Amino acid sequence: MTRSFPLFLALFLCAGLLLAAPLGCASKQAAGDDAAAPACVCEKGKQGENVWCESCKVGYVDGKKVKCQDCYKAKTGQGPACTKCKQS
16 A cells, blocks of 8 residues: 555646646636737726727727727717718
């Protein structure tokens, strides 16, 4: 029994390392992906904040969804009236 315990311990530790290794790589990759892509701010817009979400390509003004970025800019005073869709 004393001979099998070190073998069991070695196998247990090796199995743990093999299972944990992919998890570490995945979390680093996910963190890297988040840094490259802009964060979604739609929830802030739905709550009433004026925001333009780069990741979803939509804006929110007073909690209302705006699909055109030029209209968003016009409604928030960041630009002139939209000439593309004439909805602002």
